[in-house]
Amino acid sequence: MSRPPARDEDAALVAGAGRFVDDLDPLPGTLVAAVVRSPHPHARVRSADLRAARAHPGVAAVIGPEEVRAAVRPFPLSTTTPMPYLPSATSTARYVGEPVAVVVAIDRYVAEDAAELVEVDYEPLEVVVDTRRALEPGAPLLHPDAGTNVATDRTFSFGDVDGAFAAADHVVRGEYTFPRYSSVPMECYGVVAHWTDGAEGPAVEAWANFHGPFTMVPVVAGALGVPVSRFRLHVPADIGGSFGIKSGIYPYVALMALASRHAGRPVRWTEDRVEHLLASSSGAGRVMAFEAAVAADGTVGALRVDLVDDVGAYLRPPEPSTLYRCFGNITGAYDVPAVAIRARAAVTNRAPTGLNRGFGGQQLYFGLERLMDAVAARTGLDVAEVRRRNLVRAFPHRTPTGGLYDSGDYARALDLLLAEGGYDELRARQEAARAEGAYYGVGLALVVDPSGTNIGYVGLATPAEQRTPGRDKSGSTEVVRASVDLSGVVTVLLGSVPQGQGHATVARRVAAQRLGLPVEQVRVVVDMDTASTPWTVTSGSYSSRFAPLVTSAVIAAVDRLAETVRAGASVLLEVDPDGLELRDGMVRDPHSGRECRFRHAAGVVHWDPGSLPPGAPARLATEGEFVPPEAVAATAEDRINSSLCYGFVAEMVGVRIDPDTLVVTLDRVATVHDAGTVLDPVLLEGQVLGALVHGLGGAAYEEFRYSPAGQPVSATFLDYLCPTSAETAFELVSDHVSSPSPLTPLGAKGAGEGSSMSLPVAYANAVADALAPAGVAIDALPLHGEVVHHLLTGEL
């Protein structure tokens, strides 16, 4: 893929010609909804008086707890814990911002006017916002039927953990807290939903900027009591970013479908920024303990890992996946033969969580990579050296939890990082700073970057003995449709629901190169319509699926087209189709040197199929699928290869802390990525930069905070601080190594998330290193001047 840069998508986007959900008006006469939300973090809903709102001029319908209770079933969950989750509060509101009613009106102004007339009688209940407190006996219960706030609690042990700890020269332990933050996409949630009743029963047609996982399609259909075959979902070709956050839109699809049923008209709901920051989604918060059995030489023989995720008020699917997405790579970049894990998810009176770029990785590596610094401190080794001694060195590598690291060269990536990133130079800066009484720190993070999720990991939330035989889950399947028209132009239909990544650009080049065509002879149509686009439960744009999986399915599809074209060419060239080469827009017989145009060969199949030899392939439109055999269900011992591919990131951060103001400034970020074969260097660089700045948000700026009483205190952009271009003036050194995956046809791995997993902990390690002379512990994020002031002085 040497042919580079400009993205095919950009011309339309920069000209304002994008087609986002709010630009579409698929059903004329669509009404507009506003959502009434709970101002209480925890309250019984005694009653809701909707009469005044219904009587307001311009209002078509108002639905509240009664309507939802009567018509919607709780969404199917990943565990059997009785914590039913509905798209809005029916008897109890459990977080500030939880939907309680929906007003449908002629426009949003009228809908918001009427929303103020909805009278809900709340009886406030005791609140729990702190994760550790939620676990304590006697803590207020969000779901009394469950008898606990623990939605899932599983323990796992692989290898001789106790033996390794008994034999260890050092046992190093750390407790860490990871905050909840988002990705704050520029475009908020948007839904158009239309409920119709027909002879065969109800049907729902919806448009939403939902990007998967499409496991949520049966979840929504199930909640509405509509068969999947009569729940038709369209996803617009353009989505204004998500980074995982928009996977949380599906409850609103259900809610708006019900609102449409009551209004008798299609309903549009466009989330505003206040709603988005209050109640859309975020990454899960986590409290965790990590413990390492360490030999005198610094090698880690075993790990004990205790994870407790704060998933908010409900175990909203696909949670508790934050716990399991990185299960196969829980030992990170290190060759650790034994690991014991306890994985819990606790409900609290906060908004539900979900996917957020890096999904589970930033939480995991915050613990693991802070721990590696603690191992270095205990053994007296340099932080780079202790990591080097523990690196996985041979590939493929089977991890104790079942992961199969497909390829890599971690030691080389680390060496490259230290050399190009100027490790020694930054250490010299540190020495100079300390000599002047100033603070300078260097932080490292090495992370394994999983891509191409195997949804089999979802099964781990259920104990092996309770998993139904014959109902295993596994897979990463992608399906792509491709066709060739009578002028030889190839069309690739992508149902990959991109959110701005440039899928069309890359898919076009992959298809063109595979077929030996100029890119001008290939077009890509991005369109997801569950009634006509091929899809599976694993479809969607999440967990860095495009590069490893979708491009592989593109190749499978166009290879089938190539067979058809060879058959057509065999008629024109009067040779056997096998062995015909596709190159430069031609189909060529290497033996005779005779050739014909690709489009003429395709034309034979269109115009004169009668000339084809009997049994010759004549598929002018075909599908190709990629079903990696390595993505299998969890074993009875709970081992799982939780992703198909495993990339690598080695990152280094230098920070300077003003000794007077204690303002923390990023001095340099150096990052080395291994995403296998690089499909497009410019797009990859964009992903690296975006993930870095996203990680910087979590490291230094962004946090969804709640008061002890459960009120969100970062619900506007005044308090929820995303880094802007002004915060990205740090020096950046970026490079790559390439260890092609043996498991994908192109050798490509995902690359959309790497630094969002590594930057937060690299930053924390740097701040900790800077402040090491002051003897303060860094065990949480975000880190900024105020936090440093508090750590150094104890003063508030």
Next chain:
Amino acid sequence: MKAAPFAYHRPASVDEAVDVLAAGDAKVLAGGQSLVPVLAMRLGRPGTLVDITRLPGLDALSVSGGELRLGAAVRQRRVERSAEVADVPLIGRAMPFVGHRELRSRGTVCGSLAHADPAAELPAVAACLGATVEVTGPSGTREVAARDLVTGAMTTVVGADELITAVRFPVARAGDGFGFAEIARRHGDFALAGVAVHVVRGGAATLAAFGVSDRPVVRDVTVGHDPTEAGLRPVTDALAREVVDTAGDAHASRGYRARLLGVLAARELVRAHREAHA
């Protein structure tokens, strides 16, 4: 995020604007960079908005009688890019910190004074320099010293039936030195703490602190003949502990704000002193 219903007036004269204001339940709309979000979130719901941005004369920017006079419709970005801003260097130093460029292209200087956010830069600059605010109401125009304008967080002496029509800043003279600095979580955010400083050669030093109390806090400071940052810190740190009385939040505790103010005040006093004596 849709405003509650309101009436919109675009008066033809200041007198007409005052009449509409005097009828009650009305707010002045100038740049709208603070008011419009308040309306959209329904945190405020005035019955009437009085749009003064096209009132004749209110867009005047002029220097005369040793003062820079800015009408109520003069946008921040226009001031920032004007030749006249060189006459009041402290405004030029502060302006890049006022929100972002996009906000300044709409926001007005007088609007910032009327809004009176405790962390805003321009009220502190006005207070530091001893600016004069022109306030017009049913009984005509009165002058208010900028230091007396703000009475608390988001509150001023401007009556419900009055509007700020202009502000006048004294132009700098030979021997004046200035300093301005603030610390915010990100560029463009409201300051956690900030200072505007004015030093007169051989004379007084005036400091206005913002982001640390419910209004700009003005203090006269003695800096001596050859001040150093380290030498001033005992003075500025003590001053900071005295004036910082805002409650802490997630971005900065009271103690951290006091630390920042002490550091910034010392740095900027030294800078301004050097400038005054250059």
